[in-house]
Amino acid sequence: MNGPGGRLPRERWVGRDAGPLVRPYTVTKGRTQPRGVRLDLVTILVVSGRGAAENVRLSSEHRRLLEICRRPTTTADLASEVDLPLRVVQVLLGDLYHHGLIEEVRQPAPTRPDAHLLMRVLDELRHL
Amino acid sequence: MNFATSDASHREVAEAPTVALKLLVAGGFGVGKTTLVGAISEIRPLRTEEDLTDASVGVDDTTGVERKSTTTVAMDFGRLTFSGGLRIYLFGTPGQERFWFMWDEMAYGATGAIVLADTRRLESSFASIDFFEQRNIPFVVAANCFDGAQRYSAEEIQDALDVGPGVPVVLCDVRSRESVKTVLVTLIEYVLRLTTAA
Numbered sequence: 001m002n003g004p005g006g007r008l009p010r011e012r013w014v015g016r017d018a019g020p021l022v023r024p025y026t027v028t029k030g031r032t033q034p035r036g037v038r039l040d041l042v043t044i045l046v047v048s049g050r051g052a053a054e055n056v057r058l059s060s061e062h063r064r065l066l067e068i069c070r071r072p073t074t075t076a077d078l079a080s081e082v083d084l085p086l087r088v089v090q091v092l093l094g095d096l097y098h099h100g101l102i103e104e105v106r107q108p109a110p111t112r113p114d115a116h117l118l119m120r121v122l123d124e125l126r127h128l
Numbered sequence: 129m130n131f132a133t134s135d136a137s138h139r140e141v142a143e144a145p146t147v148a149l150k151l152l153v154a155g156g157f158g159v160g161k162t163t164l165v166g167a168i169s170e171i172r173p174l175r176t177e178e179d180l181t182d183a184s185v186g187v188d189d190t191t192g193v194e195r196k197s198t199t200t201v202a203m204d205f206g207r208l209t210f211s212g213g214l215r216i217y218l219f220g221t222p223g224q225e226r227f228w229f230m231w232d233e234m235a236y237g238a239t240g241a242i243v244l245a246d247t248r249r250l251e252s253s254f255a256s257i258d259f260f261e262q263r264n265i266p267f268v269v270a271a272n273c274f275d276g277a278q279r280y281s282a283e284e285i286q287d288a289l290d291v292g293p294g295v296p297v298v299l300c301d302v303r304s305r306e307s308v309k310t311v312l313v314t315l316i317e318y319v320l321r322l323t324t325a326a
Binding site: 038041044073074077080086105108113115117120124126128 | 144145146147148149150168172173174175176200203205207208210211212214215216217219233234236237239305309312313316317319320323324
């Protein structure tokens with residue numbers, strides 16, 4: 001994919017080897033919804049350890065996300081780290097999830113933290 | 129309690145996140161959400177790209193680098209990293225009403241919210257209050273005293289905003305870490321009260 005030559009704005013480069021600047025949804029091939037999974041901002045993702053099937057082709061953005069996911073990382077942190085818009089990252093993560101390359105780290109009752117967890121949070125906050 | 133025993137691949141990394149709680153910071157445009165998040169947490173850049181329906185996202189569209197058809201919305205995003213893999217993530221909700229369609233996704237699973245109010249324009253907080261009330265997300269009202277001038281008491285603000293009697297209202301200075309810490313502690317204490325009362 002070639003950008004419009006010398007008129008590239010100085011903005012952000014995608015990937016370490018600085019290929020041409022592309023519109024955010026170009027890296028998702030125009031898709032704006034992740035496949036089959038809604039990844040919340042604080043969903044923690046980690047590599048599954050499984051390899052990609054032979055017919056799966058990963059973009060450099062996919063591979064960057066996969067690399068970061070070697071450590072458990074939240075969706076929001078992933079988006080921040082690769083400096084792509086959140087929704088773009090959600091689509092790309094949806095691909096990785098779909099192909100079984102990443103999985104969700106299960107959290108204890110994430111939507112309704114129990115009293116024990118809340119007291120732990122209070123303790124940490126008070127010691128900030 | 130150890131939350132990180134489920135998968136061998138997680139164990140090798142110390143302090144990897146095991147529990148991530150989401151808190152929201154809402155309030156009218158320019159009320160100090162960014163300052164609040166920055167006062168207490170490690171600020172992280174996060175943006176999202178919206179207005180997709182009109183966007184031309186085809187791979188042939190090379191003129192699109194100007195991105196006129198989409199809008200990049202910078203979100204306030206902060207992170208507090210505690211021991212044992214516990215993390216709190218703070219997200220500032222968009223100040224402009226036209227981005228409120230984003231809230232539903234952001235609000236999903238939120239532990240609680242801070243409604244940051246400007247006592248000079250209390251009415252700008254009504255929409256945020258309605259939003260959290262409708263979704264049963266516990267919230268506290270933090271009135272930002274911009275110039276140190278305390279115009280109203282917490283009780284007066286509570287009356288003016290017509291929030292439930294149990295909803296904590298605190299005065300704060302979003303520039304002060306201690307003050308913001310008090311707001312967060314007030315919120316979590318409130319969520320804890322609701323949890324144990326249920």
